[in-house]
Amino acid sequence: MAIDLHKFANPARFLRITAVIFPWAAALTLLLLGIGLYFALFVSPEDYQQGNTVRIMFVHVPAAWMSMSVYSMMAISAAVGLIWKHPVADLSAKAAAPIGACFTFLALVTGSLWGQPMWGTFWVWDARLTSMLILFFLYLGYMAIWESYDDPSKAAKAAAILVLVGAINVPVIKFSVDWWNTLHQPASVATMDGPKIHSSILTPLLIMGTAYMSLFVTVFIIRVKAEILNRRLRMMRLVQLED
Amino acid sequence: MTTLTEFLGMGGYGAFIWPSYGISAVVLILLVAFSLRRLHRIEADLIPLEQNRKTRRQNKSTKEGAAS
Amino acid sequence: MSLNARHLSCIRQDRLIFKNISFSLNSGEVLWIKGKNGAGKSSLLRIIAGLLKPIQGEILWQGENVKDDPDIFQNQFRYIAHQDALKPALTGTENLRFWSQYFGTDNVPAALKEFELERIADVPTGIMSAGQKKRTNLARLIACPAPLWILDEPVSSLDTHYIALFRNQLVRHVKNGGMAVLATHQDLELDFIQMLDLDAERGKS
């Protein structure tokens, strides 16, 4: 019977591959964060319109990028998990969710910190902030459903259904929020599209973006490994109970 | 000294820029820390169980060896 | 008609409930599944009914795998569970009539008669006693006829009179070429019965 169970929790190959990637990803993250922060805080010039506040962009925009990409990645993992019943796919969606939620949270907070000097208020119902907020709720729902099922294989399926429904809905939500925002746009509010992106800003932005990406990879590897081992732990405890 | 103050002031926007960087750093460091702690905890829990299984397997194989 | 199960194994919440269960059942036979509480009697019945997926193994109806062609098994069986599947706000007749319409059959008056429910049929099932509810639930077997009966503790909360009555129904069903899979603690003293003891199966491995 032990063999039966371990067939479902034997992502040894995944662990082998990630063990090779992990130190590189971690090193790359530190390196890029160092360079990126140096560029962001010292090299990059002030924006002629927004002054120094443009520097918030270097932590805001990458977080926003990641929040969207992580959700897409979760949706793909969920689909793979549902269709091919690949055990690592479900776990990787689960492992990615808290990271995505953190990025979304950061995008929200830094966005509103950027909003105060730009718009004179911490929160505006700007299309981007609003859809980020909704995305954050979707992440919370996803994590809540994992918590609500006792049986991990059921939880995986339920969460997969939810994240796929969400993924189909995200473009609709995005569209509706954008549209709603243009409909209600107050004239006095400056848009964030203001600054033309100059290479002196684009370079640190891309570096920070890549840094966030490799940070994601690093944390993701840690979390998936924890999930895989956690599953193995569960199995072994159950096997022990059987004897 | 003035340059440092100027740098921290960020042209009057320091109060918004530094919290942005600060909270990003705090959240991401916490994320890494919690993820690592969880992994280490699970690894620690696994060690006795793995050993248990190994010894049991050895017992079994020695028994079988004796039987044959 | 024939029902075959091959190498069924069931895992619930990561726990192995049973493994490698096989049986074959033909017209005119009853399979009596025995076992302690938690041995997996209900799970096995739910697997046969297609409500639970076995971790391995297959169910064959008339020699065909029901997974390949679910239509052939559709509406070929009636499943009686612990829960009565009755709406307390509806009367016995209304409940039975709904199920018979839902399953595309129509035999409600006969069902009421066979299970001596006529006098209480127009009472909301919410105020019926446990035994009366059970009988209304069992009457579904007649109201919505099907060749295979899957019965999970069909006689619990029935008194001896109604146990005998149910036994007669079962005997008649089987004599007419039907078949049944039965999980119960009570010995119904049937001939033509096959036994499947899940506790003994467990010991085998």
Next chain:
Amino acid sequence: MGSFFSLLKRDIQLAVRQGSAFTMTLSFFVIAVTLFPLGVGPELSILARISPGVLWVGALLACLLTLDRMFQADFEDGSLDQLMLGSMPLEIMVLAKISAHWLTSVFPLILITPILALSLNMPGEGIGAMILALLLGSPVLSLIGAIGAALTVGMRRGGVLLSLLVLPLYIPVLIFGVAAVEAAIAVLPVGPHLLLLSGLSLGALVLCPLAAAAGLRLAVD
């Protein structure tokens, strides 16, 4: 088809027989809407301004009240198992349950909306659009709600989780629904908004029964 309508008929019959669900959602809707003038103040121009949003949000929350019972009652008394053994595809069975939910819990809200709209001083042009928008858009509430209801069947406190799962997905209906009414009040063309709402309904009609059926398979498993 016989199975579909017999299930639909039974669910409506149950709702009528029990009655309490009807009156509870309706009174919730009325009370929730009444709270707004008390909170915002009785000034008619403000009430007229917020009335489309208030009515839509009220309808949305009232719909949420009954969602967790959509499959829960059948799950508890064993009917769900039996329903899944019928000869029609599970998706169609789910659609029957969704239709019954819409007819018994959402449709009555639409009927009472004109009165509430008047009490909020909504202009006459808006009321017609409000009804149309609700008729075309509110099926989405039951359809998406069914997914949440299916995923939370059998949970002890599923209702709270259900709202967390479902409410973010309701946002597009809310936005387009309110926009339709606002357009009508501003004497702008309402057609495009209504088309968008119908589009959402049709999309949800295709997608949601699939997802909800998948969720129910988990629940009985």
